[in-house]
Amino acid sequence: MSENRNLILAIILSLLIVVGYQFLYAMPKMQQEQEARDRAAIALLQQKPTGTTTAAPAAVGTGVAPLATAATAVSSATGMAAVAPTVRPILTRDKALAQSQRIKIDSPRIQGSISLTGGRLDDVTLPTYRQTVEANSPPVTLLSPRDSPEAYYTDTGWTSLDTKIELPNGETVWSSNGQVLKPGQDVELTWQNKTGQRFIRKFSIDANYMVTVTDLVENRGSAAITLYPYNLAVHSNIPPTTDFFILHEGFVGVADDKLVEHNYGDLKPEVPAIEQESRGGWTGLTDKYFLLALIPDQASRVKTGFRSSQVNDRQGYQIDWLGEGKLIAAGGSVSSTSRIFAGAKEVKTLETYQKTLGVQRFDYAVDWGWFFFLTRPYFVVLDWLVKLVGNFGVAILVMTVIIKGLFYPLANRAYIMQNKMKKLTPKIMEIREKYKEDKVKLNQEMMGIYKKEKVNPVSGCLPILIQIPIFFALYKVLFVTIEMRHAPFFGWIQDLSAADPTNVFTLFGLLPWTPPDWLPLWVQSSLHLGLWPIIMGVTMYVQQKMNPQPPDPIQAKIFAWMPIVITFMLSGFPAGLVIYWAWNNLLSVAQQWYIGRRMET
Amino acid sequence: MHRRNPAIGLVTLLVWLWRSILGPLINMMSGSGGGRVCRFDPTCSEYMREAVTSYGFWRGGWMGLKRVFRCHPFGGSGYDPVP
Numbered sequence: 076m077s078e079n080r081n082l083i084l085a086i087i088l089s090l091l092i093v094v095g096y097q098f099l100y101a102m103p104k105m106q107q108e109q110e111a112r113d114r115a116a117i118a119l120l121q122q123k124p125t126g127t128t129t130a131a132p133a134a135v136g137t138g139v140a141p142l143a144t145a146a147t148a149v150s151s152a153t154g155m156a157a158v159a160p161t162v163r164p165i166l167t168r169d170k171a172l173a174q175s176q177r178i179k180i181d182s183p184r185i186q187g188s189i190s191l192t193g194g195r196l197d198d199v200t201l202p203t204y205r206q207t208v209e210a211n212s213p214p215v216t217l218l219s220p221r222d223s224p225e226a227y228y229t230d231t232g233w234t235s236l237d238t239k240i241e242l243p244n245g246e247t248v249w250s251s252n253g254q255v256l257k258p259g260q261d262v263e264l265t266w267q268n269k270t271g272q273r274f275i276r277k278f279s280i281d282a283n284y285m286v287t288v289t290d291l292v293e294n295r296g297s298a299a300i301t302l303y304p305y306n307l308a309v310h311s312n313i314p315p316t317t318d319f320f321i322l323h324e325g326f327v328g329v330a331d332d333k334l335v336e337h338n339y340g341d342l343k344p345e346v347p348a349i350e351q352e353s354r355g356g357w358t359g360l361t362d363k364y365f366l367l368a369l370i371p372d373q374a375s376r377v378k379t380g381f382r383s384s385q386v387n388d389r390q391g392y393q394i395d396w397l398g399e400g401k402l403i404a405a406g407g408s409v410s411s412t413s414r415i416f417a418g419a420k421e422v423k424t425l426e427t428y429q430k431t432l433g434v435q436r437f438d439y440a441v442d443w444g445w446f447f448f449l450t451r452p453y454f455v456v457l458d459w460l461v462k463l464v465g466n467f468g469v470a471i472l473v474m475t476v477i478i479k480g481l482f483y484p485l486a487n488r489a490y491i492m493q494n495k496m497k498k499l500t501p502k503i504m505e506i507r508e509k510y511k512e513d514k515v516k517l518n519q520e521m522m523g524i525y526k527k528e529k530v531n532p533v534s535g536c537l538p539i540l541i542q543i544p545i546f547f548a549l550y551k552v553l554f555v556t557i558e559m560r561h562a563p564f565f566g567w568i569q570d571l572s573a574a575d576p577t578n579v580f581t582l583f584g585l586l587p588w589t590p591p592d593w594l595p596l597w598v599q600s601s602l603h604l605g606l607w608p609i610i611m612g613v614t615m616y617v618q619q620k621m622n623p624q625p626p627d628p629i630q631a632k633i634f635a636w637m638p639i640v641i642t643f644m645l646s647g648f649p650a651g652l653v654i655y656w657a658w659n660n661l662l663s664v665a666q667q668w669y670i671g672r673r674m675e676t
Numbered sequence: 677m678h679r680r681n682p683a684i685g686l687v688t689l690l691v692w693l694w695r696s697i698l699g700p701l702i703n704m705m706s707g708s709g710g711g712r713v714c715r716f717d718p719t720c721s722e723y724m725r726e727a728v729t730s731y732g733f734w735r736g737g738w739m740g741l742k743r744v745f746r747c748h749p750f751g752g753s754g755y756d757p758v759p
Contacts, residue, residue: 503717518757525717525754543702630696637700 163222171223172198176248181257182280184418189256190220194249194264194276196286197221197228199417201365208561208570217365217417221245226311226391229369229415231276231288233302234397240300241268249276258282271296284418285428291410294403301402304411306369307395309384310360313339322442322554326381326394327366328358329436339392342383349381355435358394361420364557366440370414371396373433419557422454442555449548454556461558468564468571471553471655478549479662486663490670493622499528546659553651564654568607571651575605604646607653612642614660621667683733691725716756720744726758 166174175192180199187198199218206212218227233242243249249264256262256278264276275291294300326337330353337349358379359368371377375398382393401409416428420441429437443450456477460470479486502524510517553559559572567577580602615638624631645653699721718726724740731739739758746752
């Protein structure tokens with residue numbers, strides 16, 4: 076019995092020792108080693124080569140790949156020299172495309188190609204979105220190769236601390252097993268280096284906007300190697316932005332379930348990079364409607380970065396992620412799967428990717444703003460209404476009626492009270508004047524008149540303040556969702572997301588005149604005053620006339636100018652918004668007029 | 677009167693800006709209907725200005741803030757001057 080017990084005890088003890096050793100010593104040590112390696116790799120990736128650094132790649136195509144940096148990664152990963160950049164001539168987009176052999180991408184919503192030189196996705200157009208509202212307008216271009224006027228491309232691959240390992244880079248010419256990439260038909264690129272590794276890169280595409288890249292390395296060398304997967308994208312020049320303060324354009328990403336947003340202007344020579352560590356998540360560049368997002372394996376730890384960089388001697392921007400090092404034993408192989416989203420920020424599509432592929436908070440790609448708890452439900456209702464009535468503009472009108480309806484009782488009370496006040500004002504002024512010197516008497520009289528007339532508002536200004544975000548949120552939804560893009564309304568409005576095309580200053584096109592483009596944008600848009608902004612201004616003026624004028628003469632003057640100023644301010648805004656405002660004012664005026672008439676009888 | 681106190685001058689200026697530009701602008705742009713809708717007479721901004729001029733920046737400012745936070749359905753209404 077006791078022998079048995081001793082045996083069991085011994086077994087347990089030795090187990091404890093083994094497990095304890097693993098837990099307390101071996102694992103932390105392995106972790107430390109891993110962390111040290113990661114740190115070293117990251118450090119190398121961030122190292123900005125000074126002109127004299129010998130470790131930096133020497134020339135184009137020497138094969139000392141992306142190691143050079145993520146900061147300068149553009150250069151090395153793209154196969155350009157970091158030390159002495161050779162400036163490549165900028166070609167037309169077509170010529171730049173023709174420079175390398177390509178695999179055609181043929182998917183319902185993505186057309187384009189993959190370059191066999193560099194094995195990268197650098198040509199994407201979106202056939203379901205046209206550049207302008209005209210029917211024969213070319214499709215929206217998202218990605219373009221390095222030597223095109225507006226370079227915007229991705230780069231996938233491996234990096235290593237060991238500079239002796241030859242890794243594929245931007246000049247690597249891959250061979251492929253197919254000519255066309257389409258949903259259900261993958262394409263595999265292969266490349267063999269001189270140090271005993273074989274690289275296989277598989278591209279798959281779905282019927283929407285997601286490209287999946289599986290990078291496999293076979294180590295046929297005699298020693299184990301450690302490689303770090305990465306993915307980056309560069310945009311040359313400063314991407315054009317609509318420059319509206321309520322809309323985020325620029326760097327966007329999710330790190331550990333948190334949204335990270337930065338403007339292009341946040342990156343300066345003093346702040347060349349902004350980095351995050353995260354498990355899963357994604358990193359992207361966005362404009363108002365379109366997004367490029369690099370999505371690492373959602374279970375892996377990555378370091379993501381937003382950087383400013385040089386692209387072929389042009390100022391540019393870079394997004395990237397760097398994964399954990401993967402040890403590949405001699406004779407072994409390892410693979411890394413990542414995704415590239417290149418497409419339109421359609422709410423449903425993004426949500427589907429979040430659900431089916433587990434992309435962390437991919438819904439954050441749409442700028443829902445602080446009032447997301449309002450903007451998101453609004454979108455659901457609006458989307459449903461659009462399907463019901465078939466026209467986005469009409470849906471806006473119906474939606475406004477619904478929201479106004481919810482506030483009908485509240486606004487009614489406010490108008491009733493306002494009407495009473497209007498009648499009371501002369502009496503109050505009289506009392507004020509009469510008892511100017513006697514404060515006690517004045518108070519008594521004032522109390523009396525308020526009691527007598529039963530001016531007892533239920534609301535107050537806080538409920539009105541609460542209404543502001545509720546209306547602002549609708550405005551925000553109309554502004555950010557791609558569903559309004561190129562959506563027509565009646566008459567001359569062909570695109571609710573663009574400014575009203577008519578202009579009173581040219582007598583609606585009779586005068587051949589456009590505001591000179593060297594003027595600041597807000598001046599230009601003020602000189603382009605459409606019909607709808609004027610209608611909006613008139614509704615605002617009428618609404619103002621129904622309310623009491625402020626007693627202060629300066630204030631009264633400012634009041635009088637306000638509808639005119641606002642009309643010009645909104646002249647450059649999307650027509651859908653201006654129509655919404657006009658309609659909303661009109662409804663308010665109608666409600667107030669109705670209340671006023673009912674109170675008189 | 678504390679005419680020469682710059683803090684009080686600032687409050688007066690802010691109240692004026694709010695009443696003549698910002699307030700009406702927000703009211704009009706927000707689509708909440710426009711018009712003056714206050715539970716109290718004088719309005720909160722007027723109250724704030726009066727309180728600060730007669731009780732000084734800190735005490736008056738505090739009184740004005742308390743007044744703003746009474747602006748809800750259960751906070752009373754009607755004529756409510758600065759004491």
